[in-house]
Amino acid sequence: xxxxxxxxxxxxxxxxxxxxxxxxxxxxxxxxxxxxxxxxxxxxxxxxxxxxxxxxxxxxxxxxxxxxxxxxxxxxxxxxxxxxxxxxxxxxxxxxxxxxxxxxxxxxxxxxxxxxxxxxxxxxxxxxxxxxxxxxxxxxxxxxxxxxxxxxxxxxxxxxxxxxxxxxxxxxxxxxxxxxxxxxxxxxxxxxxxxxxxxxxxxxxxxxxxxxxxxxxxxxxxxxxxxxxxxxxxxxxxxxxxxxxxxxxxxxxxxxxxxxxxxxxxxxxxxxxxxxxxxxxxxxxxxxxxxxxxxxxxxxxxxxxxxxxxxxxxxxxxxxxxxxxxxxxxxxxxxxxxxxxxxxxxxxxxxxxxxxxxxxxxxxxxxxxxxxxxxxxxxxxxxxxxxxxx
Numbered sequence: 001x002x003x004x005x006x007x008x009x010x011x012x013x014x015x016x017x018x019x020x021x022x023x024x025x026x027x028x029x030x031x032x033x034x035x036x037x038x039x040x041x042x043x044x045x046x047x048x049x050x051x052x053x054x055x056x057x058x059x060x061x062x063x064x065x066x067x068x069x070x071x072x073x074x075x076x077x078x079x080x081x082x083x084x085x086x087x088x089x090x091x092x093x094x095x096x097x098x099x100x101x102x103x104x105x106x107x108x109x110x111x112x113x114x115x116x117x118x119x120x121x122x123x124x125x126x127x128x129x130x131x132x133x134x135x136x137x138x139x140x141x142x143x144x145x146x147x148x149x150x151x152x153x154x155x156x157x158x159x160x161x162x163x164x165x166x167x168x169x170x171x172x173x174x175x176x177x178x179x180x181x182x183x184x185x186x187x188x189x190x191x192x193x194x195x196x197x198x199x200x201x202x203x204x205x206x207x208x209x210x211x212x213x214x215x216x217x218x219x220x221x222x223x224x225x226x227x228x229x230x231x232x233x234x235x236x237x238x239x240x241x242x243x244x245x246x247x248x249x250x251x252x253x254x255x256x257x258x259x260x261x262x263x264x265x266x267x268x269x270x271x272x273x274x275x276x277x278x279x280x281x282x283x284x285x286x287x288x289x290x291x292x293x294x295x296x297x298x299x300x301x302x303x304x305x306x307x308x309x310x311x312x313x314x315x316x317x318x319x320x321x322x323x324x325x326x327x328x329x330x331x332x333x334x335x336x337x338x339x340x341x342x343x344x345x346x347x348x349x350x351x352x353x354x355x356x357x358x359x360x361x362x363x364x365x366x367x368x369x370x371x372x373x374x375x376x377x378x379x380x381x382x383x384x385x386x387x388x389x390x
Contacts, residue, residue: 005052005053006052008052008093008096008097009048009049009052011093012045012048012090012093013045015086015087015089015090015093016041016045016090018086019041019076019080019086019087019090020038020041022080022086022087023037023038023041023079023080026079026080027079033079037076037079037080040072040075040076041076043072044068044069044072044073044076047065047068047069047072048069050065051065051066051069051097057100057101058100058101058102058105063101063105063109066094066097066098066109067109067112069094070091070094070109070112070113070116071112071116073087073090073091073094073116074091074116074117074119074120076090076091077091077120078120091116091117091120092117092144092147094109094113095110095113095147095148096154096155098110098113099152099154099155100155114144117144198351199351199355199358202351202352202355205244205247205248206311206352207271207274207307207308207310207311208240208241208243208244208247208274209244210311210314210315211240211274211311212237212240212241212244214314215233215236215237215240216233216237218233219233219234219237236274240274243274261296261299261300261303262292263292264291264292264294264299264302264303265287265291265292267303268285268287268303268306268324269285271303271306271307271310272285272310281314281319281320281321281322282320282321282322283310283321283322283324284321284322284323284324285324285325286324286325286326286327287324287325287326287327288326288327288328291326294333294385295386297362297363298333298363298383298385301359301360301362301363301383302326302333302335302381302383304355304356304359305335305337305356305359305360305379305381306324306335306337308352308353308355308356309322309324309337309339309356309379310322311352312350312352312353312377313337313339313341313376313377316341316342317339317341317342317344317376317377318341318342319339319340319341319376319377320340320341321339321340322337322338322339323336323337323338323339324336324337325337328385331384331385332365332382332383332384332385333382333383333384333385334380334381334382334383335379335380335381335382335383336378336379336380336381337378337379338376338377338378338379339376339377339378340376341376341377342376342377343371343372343376343377344371344377345371347369347371353369356379356381360381360383363383363384364383364384365381365382365383365384366381366382367379367380367381368380368381
């Protein structure tokens, strides 16, 4: 039972006290009629309680209960003519409940209520033949209209209150969902940053360490036959180690901003030169001009992809030749990397290949991996160029 129904029921109980007193005053000389009216009033109160606490709004049982209250109140008014007894107010209170109904039930009970009130009024004053009776009738009608207006206003307020309550519940639910979403976003952001740093470690340090290992292995093989060459390799290893330290510092700053490649062509050449001392590796690089005009994120993605491809070609493919080509075609940047290494019957994507996929996907591009006896392993990438960069 909501608060409004609770107060309405309490109001009826308070009014019933004055009605019981009026019954005693008007019928104390007739015990049977007084007892009958007492019982009727008690039944009406029980009926009101059951309707307010047990019955659903607009149900058939609720309508029958309300109809019984209207008719019973009219009977009580017929036998109690005292206007100060509270019976008039008790008769009018069902109007508030009628306004909660819908459709034909609402119209039917409203007609019954109006008809019963006018019947009782005419039975008391008769046909208005003089101004006094006409004044009483007009006053009754105005009072009835006023009560209807109040009931309508109360119903409107109740509807607005219910809407506000619904909106508040929706707002609370939305607030809870927003907090959950914020937590999920924080977790996702943390996971992405962790994956980003992990990928950067793999792309940069992994490459440098791989190159350093290969140079040291090569130096070990020729240390006795070509000592002068070993010295040159050691100097190169020192450069690679310094580059590794520099790369590590860049990774530490990675969470702040993405490193921008200014000289794209020169950066790729520098990357390739790390392997030039290993004589059995031949890396061919061809690229269109004006690649520096590309966005930093595209240049960074291409650079890291080439870095990963060279490392994988030497480490896993045992390649002796790598061909890298970058060109602009149909408003797309195409990157093709081929090697003559070991054939790969089944491509199992490692962290490096997954990193390539993720970077290209973020740029709305696509990647194709292929392997054959003649080509070894091939990576074909196509990345659309944004309109503002064309």
